[in-house]
Amino acid sequence: MMDDESRLDKRASMFEVAQMAGVSHQTVSRVINHSPNVSASTRARVQHAIDVLHYRPSNSARTLASRRSHTIGLIAGGQHFYGPVSAISSIEEMARRHNLFLAVSMVHEALCTQSEFEELCRSFDEQNVDAFIFITPTDVMFSAACRVRFRQPRVMITSTHGSLSMGQAGRMMQSDERRRTALVGLDQWNAMAEVARLVARFGHHSALYFTGPLQWRDAATRLLGWRKAAAAHTIESREIECNSWESSEAYSRMNHDLERIGATGESKPTVVVTANDAQAVGVARALHEHGLRIPQDISLVGFDDMTGMDDLWPPLSTVRPDFEELGTAAMRETLRLLGGDVQTVYSSNAHGVGLIPARVIQRRSLGPVPHL
Template sequence: MFEVARLAGVSHQTVSRVINNSPDVSDATRAKVEKAIAQLGYRRSNSARALASQRSRTVGLIACSIDYYGPISTLASIETGVRHHDMFLSVVIVPEEEFIRQGFDSAARSLNEQDVDALVFIAPTDATLLAALRMETVVPRVIITSTHGAITVEEAKALSGAKSPVVFLGMDQWTATHEVVQMLYDLGHRDTLYLNGPSNWRDATTRRLAWEHYCGKLGMATRALDVDSWEAKDAYRVVTTLLDEKRSAGEALPTAIVAANDNQAAAAMRALHEHGLRIPQDVSVVGFDDIPSADNLYPPLTTVHPRFRQVGVLATECLLALLGEAEAPKFDRTEHGTGLVTAELVRRDSVGLASR
């Protein structure tokens, strides 16, 4: 930096201001400094900055599987937000088969060795939620998870004994599911089918519990099919079997099928088409996630649009607040100790009036 200052004929403080994009530098001076930087091939040393500031300007993120639309959208948003604030994001992906404490601990050790300033966890299961809380660290944590599971967020926090600051963040899936139930009820649907997601995922548990709760309040009959997977092929197999059984027995079909995600909903639509059933005239279909292809299915899929990118934005703002660099953000709602982002019901042509 001193060499750049000598070549440009300015103080090293002025060079620092240019490097940090301070507005308190004239255009002419900025041009001289940038020319000197280019001539000398100067680049900032993050190690030197860390020694001077006691901050690495690095955030560690542990994501448990990014095979699905939600986690990868959230991760991308966090990376953009962190980079916008002149920080770095160091990412460790824990495969689904390693959703155990050992896998988390190994990832956490590697990030601790980088002296990260804070940690973000995308924790979709009870096991990963507990592992994120039990991790030995003194840096602040932001944990992105769902409100319901085998244990509540409050119970998990009490069990963990976590000592460093922790913020919980997630999507308001409970309210969104209520809107789905109310929409179908208002359209005359009284006999419905629900496709469960994987039982170890907190998102699947939250959606299922909300579905059963509001169906019960409205007196809407429902039956749950255990797909126990987010994959389309598994939902297709389960729905095809049910349709074959109903046809063989001469039994009436439910007037609506609600799936725990859009992959399952697309599979249900395929099975209905193959059995000569019309959507929505015979059976309405609803999904969850609003994946990019949802509006191009036949017919376009009614689904819930979770604002995954907004979750990433709020996660970044929570990090900055925990590090004392910003005010704490405001959430749409706070329930079960978790700051929530609103999800939007998007109605398309796959839903109509009940056929019977």
């Protein structure tokens, strides 16, 4: 009989586990692959043998047995930004809970080409991934994800609007691919409607809105949502278009606008709304350097509720998207498309996209219209 030390030096096989548990190797395979067609007592015997023998199933063996690799391929843009990173973390955590491995490739969200995207998909396909998740924050990436051809299900995290409409995106895919596709995103229309309602409640009817880079679908969707909501609440809104999400650009553009207002004698807006929190930080610095107090002289609202926004002075009113739930919803849709008994319930749907809520967090940077 093999002693304990020599057994540890030799990797146990499925057949040894089956022999110790008194079952067939097919039964061991069913236990490993979480098949429901195994009695509780048999499952316990097999698990005991696995523990005693320190058996670790080979992923290649599992793939041959189940015709699945238990691997999800994720291609993501926006790795330098708070939202995509938070969603990836949530996807990976849920994948582990379902005994799935997440293979990740990061790309530049604005510079990724169709050929680069297709090459990454081919690389994952060679690994026999079971499904794809694409985080496509820009029109360039969203288009590439719709055009690529493969047999596996795909889940795309994106926004409802951009230069590429959802109708155009659907026409890029073949009918069978559309049936194997799910889209999830944030409910940014309702979020901007809440911002406008709150701003109007404080008596503001003159606003300055900082856009994000409009090749980002989030920026395009937030801008359209803000325009519609501002009009509904009779808020006169002037826009400053930014080419990045960076605080430095917002700081520079706010400085320039304040200098212009000072030179022309034009009335200042009573509130500034920005497309993300980093922009709000830049705006706050520019206002401070011009001797304007927040919110006594001008109010400020951001978007994202990044870490530390509650520690700004004054603490920033902002929108808090549920990025963790966004990642969880993407993973649940993946499991559903793979045939699992999983359903995702959304608070709302628009243009074929299941939407995750984002709520306004009111803090001291938003106050009443100043008395003149």
